[in-house]
Structure formats: C-alpha cells, structure tokens
Amino acid sequence: MSAASLPAGEPRAIPTAFAIAEALRIAMASDPDVILMGEDVAGGGLRPEGTEEIGGIMSVTRGLVGQFPDRVLDTPISEMGILGAAVGAAVTGLRPVIELMFIDFLGTCLDPLLNQASKFRYMFGGKARVPLTVRTVTGAGLQAAAQHSQSLYWMTAGIPGLKTVIPSNAADAKGLLLAAIRCDDPVVFCEPKGILFVASDVPEGDYEVPIGRAKVVRRGSDVSLVGMGATVGMALAAAADLERDGVSAEVLDLRSLAPLDEDAILETLGRTGRLVVVDEATPRCSIASDVAALCVDRGFDLLNAPVRRVTAAMCPVPFTRVLEEAYMPSPARIVEAARALL
C-alpha cells in the first residue's frame, strides 16, 4: 500500500514514513514553489508499463510524482550537484525539499550546507532567504553497517544558520516536516530508521509542530530522561521499567536539536533534580554532551546527582547484530544509568 491510498477521515495509526508522505503532499498542494529532488524520489521516468515507481530508498515518496509530475525530480547520484542546485533554487524563488538518502552521504556534499545555505542570510547582511529542507535517514539498527547507520545530526546542529529537527513519532514527523518546509531557513529533517516504519496516531489535515520546542511526553518526579528521535521510544520503555521499581521518570523529547529548547531541559531538571540524556550518536561533540554541559552551566543548582549520557559507542557502526546492539543505546542501559543516580 502506498501513502496515496490511505483513507481520509478519522485520526489513524500510520507509519512515520506515511506521515512524512502526507506532509509532502500537503506542502506541495498548498504551495506551487515546493519541489522535491533526490535519487529515485520519482522512481524512474522510463519505467516499463505495469511497474510501480519506487519513491526513494524507503518508498516514502511513492505516488507523489503522479500528483505533481513537474515537481518531483529524479536526479543523478550527485549529492553535491543536488544540494548545491537546491541552495541556488531556494535563493531564487523555489522551496526545495531534498532527499539525501542517508545522512552518512553528507561526506559527498557538505559544502552547500556548511558554507552556502547556512551562511547566506548572515553573510549577505540579513537579506537572503534560504527556504531549503534536507530530508535524510539517520541511525542504526537495520544492520546497514558503518556507512549507512550514523547519526550525524550533531554535525549539522553544530553549524550556525542551519536548523536540525528529529521526530520521535509519526505525528511529530508530519508536523515538523510541514514546519520545516515552510520555514525560510535551511532545515535538516532527520528520519530515524528506528521510527520510520513504526505506526502511531497521526491527526488529519494540515498542522505544524513548531521548530525549537521540546515536549514532555511522560510526566515524572524522580529522574528526567531526555531523548531525541528513536531514543525517545527507548526512554519511554526504560521509564516503564523504572515505574515497576517505584521510580517515577519524566521523558523529554527534544524534537529540535538546533535551535535547542534549553528552557525545557532546565525545567525538567528542575522538577526531578536528576537527568540522563540519551543520544543515538557517538558521544564526542554530541547533543548529549551539549545537554550535559547546559545542565552543569546553567542548571548546577538544580542537580542532585551527576548528569549521565547514554550514547552510541565511540567506534564505527558495526554490521553484525551482536555488535550493533552493543553499540547502540538501549532501554536497559538507560535504566542502569538512571538507577545509578538515585
């Protein structure tokens, strides 16, 4: 089934991938300047009769080209060319959405983000608008190994002038993507592998989740578990475990990594006095380290215990299952870290 064939009407549980497709469809229908570019996003203009387009590596965009034939553009495998052209298109009147198949491929095309899109507004004296969205798949867990499993959002979040968002569920994915596409700044929209095919309730119609706002997804009083993307689900599972032991855990979903909702982090720390931050990325120069530094810097008086970081290991992502599991954060490791603070 493609996203195109979903019934309209009641709120329904749909996979994140379908929620993303809904957002794209709404954005394109409501603004003729929105275009979609990437490798196989249309799925081949020369398909033999009787075959279906693939709609990108995760089939997220399947069916869109039929509705918007001039605005869904298959590109060559030329990430530098695609990203660079998207920046040029964005500053001249289009609102491009780019599919960068995996965030690992930033290595082939960093310049348009690092030195062009992120800098134009500031560098040109506040006069440029760069309404560009880069959708990209992040994270481990599918045995995709070292070059297709990284969580490099710390790189883009560390570049001034770029926004980086990462949803943890289908409803936020739809709302954050609509906000990203309509934002006049360049936004990196992360699609964690761990949530792409997980279904959850998604409202009908057109709505936006504001960029830069974290959300408390579970109330608690003993310890705060701060997650992002797929680690929010891990934190919720850990919170359920801790509950059985009589420990009340609050879970904060960052949703936006840049800008970072510092107030929400300090507020949850204020309620619990203890904080574990869970990040699917490697620990050095990470969002987890940023959050820990924030707690010490601006929240020292709120702390009743050290801040703990639960992250991936500081090594390339391994292929074989046993090592990949050891590499990634998990509910068990979160529970262990939280217990150590009590």
Added chain:
Amino acid sequence: MTRPPTTEVLQVAYRTMRTIRSFEEALVALVTQGRLGGFLHTYVGQEAIAAAVCAHLGEHDHVASTHRGHGHCIAKGVDVRGMMAELFGRRTGTCGGRGGSMHIADLGKGMLGANGIVGAGIPLATGAALTAKLKRTGGVAVAFFGDGASNQGAFHESLNMAANWSLPAVYVCENNGWGEFTPTAFVVPVKDIAERARAYAMHALIADGMDFFDVYAQAGEAIARARGGAGPSLLECKTYRFLGHYVGDPLVYRAKHEADDWIRHRDPLRLFEARVTREGLLTESNLRAIDVDVAALVADAVARAQDAPFPDAGELLHGVFATSDAEGAR
C-alpha cells in the same frame, strides 16, 4: 549570430571595465597603505569577460561568482559605494560588513554572491537555472568560475545535471592560466577546458577573454541558446590574471616576462580602446569622459566608506536566521 554591440552597449561596457580596473587599483593602493585588510583577489586583466557576458543579462537573470568576484558584482550592477563600504567592514556595506570581499552578494540584482569556495557557485547557478525553467521566468543563470574550479566535482555534477535537464544556464570558465600558484597545464590534461563539455553532450565555445568583442559575440550566442530553450553551454574565455592570486602575492612562482607580455600586449581595456577608436565606434573624448566619471565615483566610494559607521558589536547575532534573531545563540 550575436548582433554587434551598439554604441550604448559599448559605452556601458567601457564604463564597467574601467570601474572594475579603477576600483581594484584603489584597493591595491589602500592595502599597500595599510588602510584595508582581509583577503582580496583582483580581477585586473579579466574585465572584458564580466563586462561582455553581463551586457546580455537583465536584472531577472542570475550570476554566481567566485573569490575573484568584484568584477562580476560591478558588471551585474551592484552599487560600487556599497561594495567599497563592505570591504571597509562598514554598516553601509552591501552586506552590512558581514561578508567582505569574498561574499558580496545582491540578490535583488540577480547577483548570487562572490564565493570563497572554489567551484561552489557552479551548482548555485544551476539551481537558479532550475528555478527559471520550472517557474518559466525567461531568465538565464550564468556561473563564472576559473580553470581551477573545472577540476572540482561540483563542476562535473552540475554540467551533467544541467545538460540532462536542458537548463537555461551558461558556464563561463575564465581560464587565466593559473590555479592559485599552479599553472593550469600542470593539473589539467586537456588542451582546452571547453573540451570537458563533450563529456556532457553540451554546447561549447571558446573566446579570447581579452577581446571584449569576441566574448560579447560568443556569450551572446550561449545566452540566446539558453534563453531560447536550447540548453546550457560551456564558454571558455582565455584570459590572464595580471596581479597574482591575491593582493600581496609575491609572484615568485611565475616568470616576470610572462605577465609583462600579457600586460603590454593584451590588456583588455587597451585592446577595446584601440578598436573602438580605430573603427569610429566611440571617440577618445567619450572614453576620457567616462574615465573622469569613474575616477570620481571610486574616490567618492572610498571617502564615504571611510567615514561610514561600523556595525555595533551588540548586533553580532542578528540575521543568523530568518525566523528569529534570538535563535542565533542556540
């Protein structure tokens, strides 16, 4: 076939070339006197290319430029006083003092920016051409770049995409014989950069970049093709960088007679002047009157820039994002 340039076109072109030359001669003097800092790359010797290409462009056409971008900015109509103030880091600069020499841009004039990254303007122009095609603006996008940039992946990826999509783009390679401090022939196996167009089934042209009339004719053909829907072209202009890679370049790496020969025999302004006076297209007094105007403009630009205020340090975080200035800190 491009029609020969009218008297008006020739007057504008000479004013553009003379403005670029005078603007940059002033910069060199200011740096020598210790009155101006930053990394400056001069366009002296290459003026005919920007002037001739931009003579075919309007405000709805876009250009993307390079680290050697002053000439493209001036030819595309960016205000010279604003540019000078930018180089002085003043609030009145084209970019409010935030960009500097390598980042002067004026999107309202269709100028997508000088660029500090070699080759980075090529995909930007490709994207501007995509906008023109999808939105049917009738516009054309031109990427100016050097021979060095034609060795970057961005060049090859962009030419492939532009040819494949038949975009209204013109890729103008200013082959000045040197990539920073390395001779082009040392790092490029093809005789002409234009040969690289064949790999992308793209129309290719070669012009004498010191001859305004030749560049004007060839660029006219390439731009007319693009505007008419016949797709992109690669136009190689053979030229020479008179003053080295940057202001202050000790020039130890190239033979003095090489530059002297070009400067003595192939100066684009002197070649232009000789031809227009010989053929009676413009008079000596026309040209001298423009010289006087331009000298006054550049002197005024320097005087105003020096007197203009700097931005306030309190504005450091302004303009990082379109959506909220306060977010710059986070």
